[in-house]
Amino acid sequence: MNPLTIRVREDTKESLESEASEYGVSVSEYVRELIEKGREYDDLQDRLESREARIDELEDQLAKRSQVEEKVDTLAKRVEDRNEPEPPWPIRWYEYFRRDGSD
Numbered sequence: 145m146n147p148l149t150i151r152v153r154e155d156t157k158e159s160l161e162s163e164a165s166e167y168g169v170s171v172s173e174y175v176r177e178l179i180e181k182g183r184e185y186d187d188l189q190d191r192l193e194s195r196e197a198r199i200d201e202l203e204d205q206l207a208k209r210s211q212v213e214e215k216v217d218t219l220a221k222r223v224e225d226r227n228e229p230e231p232p233w234p235i236r237w238y239e240y241f242r243r244d245g246s247d
Contacts, residue, residue: 152160164174230236 160171160174164171169175169177231239
């Protein structure tokens, strides 16, 4: 590995040393682990954003599907209503004149 020198505030250095000793590793090892976790976090954040966008897309598709299903249900009801048999002509004739006289 290549060495890398960075400057940090005193309190940050003390915090890193304390945390490294808690885990029983050197400060260098602990900082390497923190850097790796940071990279993993960035990758996970990108994946999360991608999946959130996909969820939004699927929710839009679901909403459109629901609208289409409602239209299909309405159309099926209309077709069903039209397929009711008409009464025989004498009854239609009677109802026509009955309506005409009631106005």
